[in-house]
Amino acid sequence: MKKTAVALSFFVIFLLTACSGSGIRGDLDQVLNDTFDAEEEYRAVQDDLEKREKTEQQLFEEIMALTQEEQDQVAKQAQTALDSADERLEFLKTEKESMQSAEENFTDIDKVIKAAEEVAVKADVEALKAKMKERFTAHSEFTKAYEKLIERQKELYEMLKKEETTLQLLQEKAAEVNEQNEQVQLAVTAFNEVTKQVNELKDATMKKIDESEE
Incomplete structure (x- = not known):
């Protein structure tokens, strides 16, 4: 066999952080903190995923x-x-x-929106809600792409187990893996970008709430 390349995925995440406060700010803090806490297991598995990806890449190269x-x-x-x-x-x-648990927790933001009296603050919290929904959708798109990538990779590994598999077939399957990996990377970029936007919007909203309560 000749060596052929196959790229696996690894992605960086931005963490959603929250502050502390009272009133509308305190309520929003609570929703954000609960959402952040619900994503704990999501954050916890990132290192394990990265380790498996690197191990598989090394195994493939050795094979x-x-x-x-x-x-x-x-x-x-x-x-x-x-x-x-x-x-x-x-x-x-x-x-x-x-992430599904976090999305469920985040529905409590509707209570914050309802309680907000100032039009500007209400609009900002509604915008934050919409951006977070976009973030959850982006993560869902990523998982679909990543599941498909793993499916393609498993097909490649199964082919490697068969002695009759030709180099051409391996190269064709490796090309499919790489093509799907590109889709995963696009999904990762989209998710990271919208998460960054969420954090920026959250900071701006908190600042506006602080100013309105002064």
């Missing part, structure tokens, strides 16, 4: 450096990569559930 005479070793390492991919699916499931 492609082997020869047909070493098929037993190829099959063994390919199975290890498959097991790792399945673990990533479990981590992704945990991440999805964590």
Whole structure:
């Protein structure tokens, strides 16, 4: 076999932070803190996902450096990569559930909107709500793309286990993996960007609330 490249994904996250306060600010703080806490498991699995991705990349490179005479070793390492991919699916499931819980917690922002008396403050909190909904949607799009990526990678690993698989077929599947990885990276970029916007909007909203309560 000749070595062929396949890129796996890794993404950086921005953390949603909240402040402390009273009144409308305090209520908004509570919603944001509850949402942030609900995302704890989402944040917790990031290192595990990264480690599995790096391990699989290394395994793939080692496999492609082997020869047909070493098929037993190829099959063994390919199975290890498959097991790792399945673990990533479990981590992704945990991440999805964590984000879904956060989204449910964030619905309490409707109470903050209802309680806001100043038109400008109400409008800002509504804008924050809309941006957070956009963020949750962006994460959902990412998970769909990432699940599809893992599916393609597992197909590649299964092909590696079969001695009759040709180099051409491997290269074609690797191209599919790389193409899907590009979609994942686009989804990651979109999610990170909207998360950054959420934090900026949150800061601006808190500042406006502080000014209105002075």
